[in-house]
Amino acid sequence: EGRIFPIEITANYLEYNGKEYHCGFARDITKRKRAEDALRRKSGEQDLLLNNIQTQVWYLTDEKTYGAVNKARAKFFGKKKEEIENKKVYDLLGKDEAEICMSGYAEVFEKRKQIHTEEWIMDAKGEKRLLSITKSPKLNENGDVEYVVCSAEDVTDRKRAELEALQQRSELAHLSRVTMLGELSGSIAHELNQPL
Secondary structure, X not given: OOOXXXXXXXXXXXXXXXXXXXXXXXXXXXXXXXXXXXXXXXXXXXHHHHOOOOOEEEEEEEOOEXXXXXXXXXXXXXXXXXXXXXXXXXXXXXXXXXXXXXXXXXXHHHHOOOEEEEEEEEOOOOOEEEEEEEEEEEEOOOOOEEEEEEEEEEOXXXXXXXXXXXXXXXXXXXXXXXXXXXXXXXHHHHHHOOOO
16 A cells, blocks of 8 residues: 554564574554554643643652652752652651641541641742642542642732731721720710810
């Protein structure tokens, strides 16, 4: 037909009736190559998505060990992905931070349920940042936790803005009460000074 397609060749030799023969077996691997290409494209698409979002994404192989991480997670720690993957949580975090994180991971491994936490974690600049973290179990066919998949959003600035707004509302309420009391006391004083 004149078409070109990939093949896999296995070559060997054998001896038969005192003579040596060279044998070759060729197999059409077009379907396998297409499947590999599709898988590579799919994997590339997932990498594209995971590595170009601001959300930190990672998974743990056990409560103490990182699996893969995305670029946002690596950037938070000021490291390359390869410097985090397959490392212990203690290698990245201080003792207290690591123990808080690992207690949440242990809970997910044990209870097999998703949890949401807020944790203060030191970033690459040495600044404590508040992360809103979702820790989700990935169960195998037996119902056991195979991995814990995590995603985190830095909510530090939002929390600070909420606290500032709350403080301003509190100050305004206090000022309003002081103003009302001043007006009320002025009114009472005026009433007391009126002749009977």
